[in-house]
Amino acid sequence: MFSQWMVGIAFFLHASSRYRHVKKFFHNLLENPSYPYKKFFDYTMMVLIIISVYILILHVKHDVSPKWIFFNNYVVSFIFFIEYLLRLWIFSDTSKIVIEQYEHDVFIQRRFNYFDAFRSIVKNKLSFVTSTSAIIDMLAIMPFFHEFRILRVFILFRVFKLFRYSRSLTQLVSILSSKKFEIFTLGIFATVIIMVSSVLIYVMEAHNPESKINTLFDAVYWSVVTIFTVGYGDFVPVTDEGRIVAMAIIVAGIAVISFATSIVVSAFTEKLDEIKEEKLIDDVGKIDQFYLICGYSPLSAEVARQFIRHGNKIVILERAKEKVQQAHKDGFTALAYDSGSLHSYKAIKIDIPTQVKAVILLRDSDVLNVYTALTIREISPTVILLSILHQDENRRKLSLAGINEVVYTQELIGLISKEVSGRPVAFEVIHALRSENSGVFIEEIGLDRMMAERFFEVARLPLFYKRLIVLGIYKTSESKFLFNPSTDLTINEGDVGIVIATRSLIDEFKTLMYQKGKK
Amino acid sequence: MIHNSALVFGFNEYAKQITLQISSEYPSFTVFVMNETEKSAARLAGFEAELFDLSEDWKSIEDRFDINDLIIFCALDNDAENVFLTISLRATFEHIPIIALAGDHESAEKMKSAGANKVMPILQITAGIISEMLEKPTVTEVLHDIFYEDSALKIAQITIPEESFVVGKHLHDIDWGSEYDVLVLAIVDHQLGATFSFTSRGHNHHIDPDDILVVIGYEDKIATFSRAMGVMI
Numbered sequence: 001m002f003s004q005w006m007v008g009i010a011f012f013l014h015a016s017s018r019y020r021h022v023k024k025f026f027h028n029l030l031e032n033p034s035y036p037y038k039k040f041f042d043y044t045m046m047v048l049i050i051i052s053v054y055i056l057i058l059h060v061k062h063d064v065s066p067k068w069i070f071f072n073n074y075v076v077s078f079i080f081f082i083e084y085l086l087r088l089w090i091f092s093d094t095s096k097i098v099i100e101q102y103e104h105d106v107f108i109q110r111r112f113n114y115f116d117a118f119r120s121i122v123k124n125k126l127s128f129v130t131s132t133s134a135i136i137d138m139l140a141i142m143p144f145f146h147e148f149r150i151l152r153v154f155i156l157f158r159v160f161k162l163f164r165y166s167r168s169l170t171q172l173v174s175i176l177s178s179k180k181f182e183i184f185t186l187g188i189f190a191t192v193i194i195m196v197s198s199v200l201i202y203v204m205e206a207h208n209p210e211s212k213i214n215t216l217f218d219a220v221y222w223s224v225v226t227i228f229t230v231g232y233g234d235f236v237p238v239t240d241e242g243r244i245v246a247m248a249i250i251v252a253g254i255a256v257i258s259f260a261t262s263i264v265v266s267a268f269t270e271k272l273d274e275i276k277e278e279k280l281i282d283d284v285g286k287i288d289q290f291y292l293i294c295g296y297s298p299l300s301a302e303v304a305r306q307f308i309r310h311g312n313k314i315v316i317l318e319r320a321k322e323k324v325q326q327a328h329k330d331g332f333t334a335l336a337y338d339s340g341s342l343h344s345y346k347a348i349k350i351d352i353p354t355q356v357k358a359v360i361l362l363r364d365s366d367v368l369n370v371y372t373a374l375t376i377r378e379i380s381p382t383v384i385l386l387s388i389l390h391q392d393e394n395r396r397k398l399s400l401a402g403i404n405e406v407v408y409t410q411e412l413i414g415l416i417s418k419e420v421s422g423r424p425v426a427f428e429v430i431h432a433l434r435s436e437n438s439g440v441f442i443e444e445i446g447l448d449r450m451m452a453e454r455f456f457e458v459a460r461l462p463l464f465y466k467r468l469i470v471l472g473i474y475k476t477s478e479s480k481f482l483f484n485p486s487t488d489l490t491i492n493e494g495d496v497g498i499v500i501a502t503r504s505l506i507d508e509f510k511t512l513m514y515q516k517g518k519k
Numbered sequence: 520m521i522h523n524s525a526l527v528f529g530f531n532e533y534a535k536q537i538t539l540q541i542s543s544e545y546p547s548f549t550v551f552v553m554n555e556t557e558k559s560a561a562r563l564a565g566f567e568a569e570l571f572d573l574s575e576d577w578k579s580i581e582d583r584f585d586i587n588d589l590i591i592f593c594a595l596d597n598d599a600e601n602v603f604l605t606i607s608l609r610a611t612f613e614h615i616p617i618i619a620l621a622g623d624h625e626s627a628e629k630m631k632s633a634g635a636n637k638v639m640p641i642l643q644i645t646a647g648i649i650s651e652m653l654e655k656p657t658v659t660e661v662l663h664d665i666f667y668e669d670s671a672l673k674i675a676q677i678t679i680p681e682e683s684f685v686v687g688k689h690l691h692d693i694d695w696g697s698e699y700d701v702l703v704l705a706i707v708d709h710q711l712g713a714t715f716s717f718t719s720r721g722h723n724h725h726i727d728p729d730d731i732l733v734v735i736g737y738e739d740k741i742a743t744f745s746r747a748m749g750v751m752i
Contacts, residue, residue: 291653298623302646310654358653386653388645405652409645413620414536415667416644418544420618420637421525421590425676429705429715429733430662434651440717444657466691467721469702471735474657481661483672483737484696496657500704501719 003114010098027090030083033167034285034349042165045083048076049158080141080158087137091128094121136160171275179267186263190227190256197223197249204241211238227253280335285349290315292356294339294372295363296323299388303360304332312357317344339363340372345379352380361387361403366394373401433500442471443506445497451513452491458512460487468501468509522616523547523588526580528571528604530557533620533641534594535564541592542566547584553595573603577611586612593619593635598626602633609634671737674704675745681728683749690724699744701736 013019028035055072058064101117128134139157163169176183202219205211212235213219222235226249237243284290291307293300296318304314316334318324327334337344340363350356359376361369369387376385386405387398398406419427432438447455459470472483474496481498482489491497499506525548527538538550538561550568552558561568580586591608595601598621605619619635621627627640652659664670679685685693695703705715708724715733716722724730732748734741 299642299645302623302642303649306646306650307654310650312654360649360653384653386649388649407645407649407652409641410532410536412644412648413533413639413641414538414540416639417537417592417618418540419666420639421522421541421592421616422544423674423676424637425705425707425715425731426674426733429717430666430674432715432717433704434647434662438717440719442655442658442662444655466723467719469704469719471702472661474661481657481664481672483735484700484702498658498661500717505719 003112006098006114006117007102007112010095010102013095014099023090026086030087030090033282045079046162046165048079049161052076052158076158077141080137080161084134084137084141087134088125088128092121092124094124097121097124133164136163171271171278175267175271175275176264178271179263182263186256186259189259193227193249193252193256194220194223197227197245197252200245201237201242201249204239204245205237208239208242211242213237213242223249226250227256229253229257277335280333281348284315284333284335287313287315287355289313289355289357292317292339292350292352292359294318294359294361295368296320296327296334297362297364300360300362301327301330301332303362304330315350317348340368340375342375342378345375352376352383356380356383358384358386361385366390366398369403370394370397370401373398373403377402439502440500441503441506442498442500444474445499445506445510447491447493447495447497449493451510452493452495454513455491455497456487456489458509461512464501464505464509468499468505471498471500473497522590524549524584525590525592526551526584527592527594529553529593529595529601530561530564530566530568531594531596534592535560537592537594538564538566545590553600573600573607575607577608581611586615589615591615591617593617593630595620598622598629602626602629605630605635606633665735671739672735673738673741674733674735675741677732677734677741677745677748677750679726679728679730679732680749683728685726685748686728688726690718690722690726695734695744699736699747700740701734701744703732703734705733707731707733 029038029041032038052072055064055068059069097120098117101120102112105112129138136157140161142157163173198216198219201213201222202216205213205219206215213222218235222237225232225235226246229250237246290313293304293314293316296316300316300318304316307314314332316324316327316332317337317339318327318334319336319338321336324334324336335348337348339361345352352359361372363369363372366389369390373385373387376383381402384405385403386407387403389395389398389406389408392408392411395406395408416427433440433442445451455473458464459468470485472481473485473489473491474481475492476494476496477492499509501509523546525541525545527534527541527548527550530538530550530552534550538548542548550561550566551571552561552568553570553572555570558568558570580589593601593605593608595604601619601621605617608615608617616637617635618637618639619630619633621630621638621640623642624640627638627643630638648659661672665672665674690703690706695701703718705717706724706726707715708727708730710725710727715731716724718724734744736744
């Protein structure tokens with residue numbers, strides 16, 4: 001009966017989308033660093049911790065309002081308690097454990113053993129409860145259960161909770177924990193030195209009435225203060241033998257400090273690249289819209305510069321680390337990942353459909369560009385793909401791979417050569433418009449309903465007379481460009497106007513179209 | 520201005536495309552290459568090529584071609600060799616138009632110093648096109664059609680003859696769009712300098728003989744406009 005009830009509940013929870021949704025929400029809130037609302041939760045908890053510690057310090061010598069004491073002991077602790085329970089809940093999927101046990105028992109034609117399932121759940125949850133961070137969480141809740149003054153010190157454990165909410169602190173712990181063995185060795189070494197020197201100094205000094213070192217505790221205290229190079233001077237050896245011990249321990253102290261420093265420095269050095277990369281991935285995840293450039297070469301650098309000059313953001317993916325370093329030196333955001341691998345996009349957490357304006361494939365060969373295009377098409381069938389074409393005979397293969405736009409530089413140069421030699425001035429004019437270095441721009445204006453209605457009315461204003469050239473209207477529905485259109489042309493929403501003018505005049509034109517439309 | 524003869528130096532993929540594009544534009548054109556491999560590649564593409572080396576004194580060119588009606592394309596693989604070729608040609612022929620390819624902006628500056636009239640920096644051109652295709656797809660399409668496709672819409676540069684009725688008038692005296700269905704993008708006003716200025720800058724230029732108008736319009740309208748100006752294109 002109980003086992004049926006247990007399995008029934010497990011299947012119900014497993015199938016309930018509402019339950020899954022709520023659990024996922026709390027999982028994101030507590031554990032997912034890329035979840036946008038997590039930072040608000042973290043900041044709130046950090047503020048509560050700071051208030052708690054402040055009240056504790058204030059309470060040492062001052063009277064604190066009972067309301068604040070209540071707030072500190074009960075409200076904050078209750079919030080932490082709820083947080084603890086939520087973390088315990090999301091740590092593992094209990095219903096899944098029950099279902100797996102049930103299916104396992106059914107498969108081997110055995111009666112469902114709810115005790116095994118229960119044991120698995122407890123074992124699983126215990127691994128959370130016994131983790132360092134969960135123990136700190138539990139200790140931080142302690143003032144909630146007791147009002148003994150001594151237990152208020154447990155509020156200090158709340159400071160350790162800061163590690164949960166601050167990524168930098170978490171990284172610090174992770175860096176140091178990578179050197180566990182070295183730190184352990186150092187600890188043993190320091191302990192042995194302290195023990196030996198304490199005994200020696202006690203033996204040498206304790207019998208001398210002029211010496212302040214009278215107990216073994218005094219000796220240990222002196223050794224610790226000396227070995228860590230603090231040397232308060234409240235206890236000093238007075239015998240020659242004691243001073244010899246002191247000299248030896250001072251030298252040993254330098255060794256301990258050097259060893260400790262080298263451990264920390266080497267830990268940071270080893271992890272520095274990893275930390276930088278994690279930070280970079282985080283930063284990329286926060287960019288709203290950017291162009292993704294696959295492959296880094298002089299052309300990629302030039303393309304990136306052009307986009308940045310126009311106020312766009314770019315991210316470069318390049319497998320070769322030395323090229324990525326060069327990209328960083330050139331001032332670009334670049335990640336050392338293979339753009340042709342699905343795994344890369346999971347690792348760098350780029351959401352192509354929402355974050356990427358277009359993907360530009362500039363890898364070393366058509367083979368790699370096709371492969372990358374197919375990888376990206378698996379993630380997003382709609383994102384715009386533009387690729388450089390290395391060999392003309394591969395053009396069709398690039399199209400088949402789902403690449404929307406292909407640039408064949410050699411052909412482009414051929415076409416330009418023809419124009420440059422035939423109509424040099426005309427070419428220079430168009431080149432100047434395109435390069436946007438002359439102060440006059442050719443701009444396409446996507447027209448919404450309001451702008452479409454007012455386009456010609458605004459274009460006829462004296463301000464724009466002879467200074468804003470309406471080259472034409474691109475009728476989107478007909479995919480047709482109408483050159484030098486008459487002012488009675490009906491423009492529809494979604495059509496594109498192409499105008500030539502100075503930047504300020506184009507901006508004014510757009511503003512007036514919109515303002516007049518609103519009126 | 521279209522010349523009668525063109526010389527293309529080099530036969531890599533770029534030079535091949537240049538040759539393919541200009542072959543129909545020039546009654547006579549010759550390809551010069553530095554080695555047998557390039558010569559074979561040219562032959563494979565249907566072009567006869569002649570060998571040259573960078574130490575030549577180029578007297579043979581003077582003997583074979585009318586240097587007043589000649590244009591040269593320098594498209595060697597190596598930027599340093601291309602600069603050397605350009606400077607050698609410029610040293611011999613002061614007035615021949617030279618169009619040169621350059622790998623990047625840095626080489627482009629050297630080509631200009633070497634005497635090339637027009638330099639095409641490959642990297643910058645490609646990057647510019649990529650950026651424009653994604654940022655301004657409609658503009659790219661329209662300009663591509665005007666320049667490179669068999670579209671009826673064309674761009675033309677029209678030199679104003681002395682006897683043209685527009686001589687003595689100002690640019691804004693005429694409503695080019697309504698009267699001729701062409702748009703005047705720029706003018707080379709020789710009184711103000713050798714370079715062009717955009718009409719959308721708003722300056723009301725005085726039109727003189729030999730000024731050049733850069734216009735966009737349908738092919739037949741440009742022809743009508745040219746006739747009205749007193750020239751044929």
